[in-house]
Amino acid sequence: MTKEDRFEHILTKLSVNQRVHFEELAVELNVSEDTIRRDIDILGKNGLLVKVRRGGIIPAINPLSFQERASLFPEGKERIAFKVQPHLSEAKTVFMDGGTTILAIAAAIPINAELRIITNNMALPAVLHEHEQVEIISLGGNYNRNTRTTTGAQTCLEACKYVADLYLMGACGIDHALGVTAQVAEDGEVKRAFLASSRKTIAVVTQEKIGRIDFFKVANLDAIDTIVTDLPSDDFRLNAYRFAGREIL
Amino acid sequence: MTKEDRFEHILTKLSVNQRVHFEELAVELNVSEDTIRRDIDILGKNGLLVKVRRGGIIPAINPLSFQERASLFPEGKERIAFKVQPHLSEAKTVFMDGGTTILAIAAAIPINAELRIITNNMALPAVLHEHEQVEIISLGGNYNRNTRTTTGAQTCLEACKYVADLYLMGACGIDHALGVTAQVAEDGEVKRAFLASSRKTIAVVTQEKIGRIDFFKVANLDAIDTIVTDLPSDDFRLNAYRFAGREIL
DNA sequence: CAATATTTTGCAATAATTTGCAAGAAAAAT
DNA sequence: ATTTTTCTTGCAAATTATTGCAAAATATTG
The missing domain is CATH 1.10.10.10 (Winged helix-like DNA-binding domain superfamily/Winged helix DNA-binding domain)
Structure with missing residues (x-):
């Protein structure tokens, strides 16, 4: 057995x-x-x-998490959101950046969670409108309509003013050899700022981003503590990252 | 069980x-x-x-959402938005703060307008999503769920970094004797910061706010250049302000 | 195949949560 | 104003979880 x-x-x-x-x-x-x-x-x-x-x-x-889901088991972003929750409930202060996966995670936060979220994601406050115990600190900067985030020097400068227990990094390519990459430089710069000021970093990546290499290099793989994907944690596609010593969820 | x-x-x-x-x-x-x-x-x-x-x-x-509330009383706010447009098209850089009237004004901006908007209003970017020629600079700070704005020292500090041709001030009480007042101190502080860094200030007030005196004093009436309301510009209720030398629209 | 790591497992001590009860507070009913 | 009902709060007992540890099982290495 x-x-x-x-x-x-x-x-x-x-x-x-x-x-x-x-x-x-x-x-x-x-x-x-x-x-x-x-x-x-x-x-x-x-x-x-x-x-x-x-x-x-x-x-x-589970009525307290994803009640509206039709399928038996969670999939995709919801599944990621699910896996991340335990880490989120351990943290007091969290950096969250852009991407729809991050929004899905935020949407799954229990309504009575106590948390401080520091973000450049302008869509996040709307998602967390009912979460009265969640303090949101918005980072200023140049608004980008595509990503619905702020970026630029101002954003990085402000990010540096905080230290977070956890950084939930979304919207990035991840490769076992080349590490974490971003599609646009401005976004990458903000990611670096967040990385530098957080105790722990979790990269949340849907499967299509696994192995993807984008233009702007954010960090090596060892800057990431944990990788959360929508694949089963023992999927072979994640082996390379497992061998690299990253925690895989 | x-x-x-x-x-x-x-x-x-x-x-x-x-x-x-x-x-x-x-x-x-x-x-x-x-x-x-x-x-x-x-x-x-x-x-x-x-x-x-x-x-x-x-x-x-669902309890009435912010957007729904915003569209609930459109007549007055649309009139205000209409009156403000000429001033807006003259300006290059504009401060805009919170309130549904401000959102109504933003929604009325022509789609091809070229403008730089500096704001602590987190709902504004969504309204201006299609306006590709409008540059939005978001001010960071503590997010306030009721007003959907950021406030606090950080917000003021950032506001000071810019100079605007025009400040569209919303969501304030206005009284001919006591001047401009805000319901919460944090909001008032931001308004002061905007006031201090703009060449011209237009207060946009719906009629129920005329003569209203709130807790936090923002400025005297002479700090305001123009008052835009949803009343006809010759309405008797505006006489006191006209006598005070303010431009009334 | 033996020797050595690593993982898994069950146990025990400690911690945390859940639950029903009771007393006082608040809200409706009279 | 008084009675009755319902709510909230604090508390202690019971149940359930977690953690550290050592023995057993399994895997790895030379």
Whole structure:
């Protein structure tokens, strides 16, 4: 009975019953409850279920996260948003930059979360309008209509004034050899500023950006602590990054 | 019976019956009324229902959004927007602050206008999304969800870095004796910063703000060059301002 | 194949959450 | 104004989670 066998059993049971309990699974799989607990923790971090007290449930029925989703399992940006949440709830101050994935993550933040978000993303405040416990600090600069972000020297200068626990970096290409790249220089400059002032950096990239090399080099791969994608965390396309020692979610 | 199971039951029942009661749910789910109370509190805080006395009800149709409110009373604001356009087309660089009237003015700017707008109004970029010849400089600072503006020391500091031909001041009370006042200090501070760095200032005020005196004093009447309202320019209610030597439109 | 790392597992101690109860506060009803 | 009902708050007991650790299992290396 390998760990993967247990995963399969858990997910199968989950899809049938909509929920699983540590206690039952421990008996069924003949391992301790602690082991099941750890399994469900891993599955949860990969967005395959939602860990709750006493067990796990299908993400779709978790009313406090993605209630409106039609499909059984989250996909794409929602799945990324899902994986990122635990990290977000640990942080107090977060840098967030541009991109629709970042917006999806913000939309998934629980309504009563307490957080300080520092951003150059002008679309973000609208998304977080109901989140009264979330303090938003907007970075000034030249507004860019395509990306809905501010960029330029002013933006970088302001970013330098803060230190964040976490930087959620969106909208970038990522390559195992050439590291992180941006399509436009201004955006890349801001990313560098954020990188320099955050304790931890998570790059959020949808699969089409994996292996993509853009014009402006932002940083080497080792500047990133964690990479979150919409692929399963053990997908072969992520092997190169895993070998590079990055945490993959 | 986990918390999530209860959530599901509550929300299902809610969708069928339009409302739920603590007492019934406590019996149905075999827990104390206090527990149900707490559950409904959580669901309420996440916007999945509205907590009321004795239970919860389905959330009302979205409370009026900012944009909707903005379009609710368009006549007056459109008139103002119309009157302001000539001044706007003369200017190269314009400060614009918060308020729905300002948004109405921005929405009325011709699509091919060439302009540089410096603003702390986070809703403005969305309105000007199609205006490719309009350069927008966003001022950073603490985001305020009610006014959709940034305020604070950072905002003022940045405002000081620019000089504008014109300042379109919105969302303020105006009184012939006490001058211009703002409802919150932070907003007032930003208004002062804009005032100090612009060659010409136009206050745009809908009629309900004429004669209104708010808490925070921004400036005396003579700091304003022009007052634009939705009243006819010869309306008697504007006499006091005309006598004070202000230009009235 | 043996020796050594690495991972996994179960256990125990400690921490955190949940729950029902009770007392006082607030809101409706009389 | 008074009574009744409903809400909120604090608290302690019970349940459930987390963490550190050592033994067992598994993988890696020479």
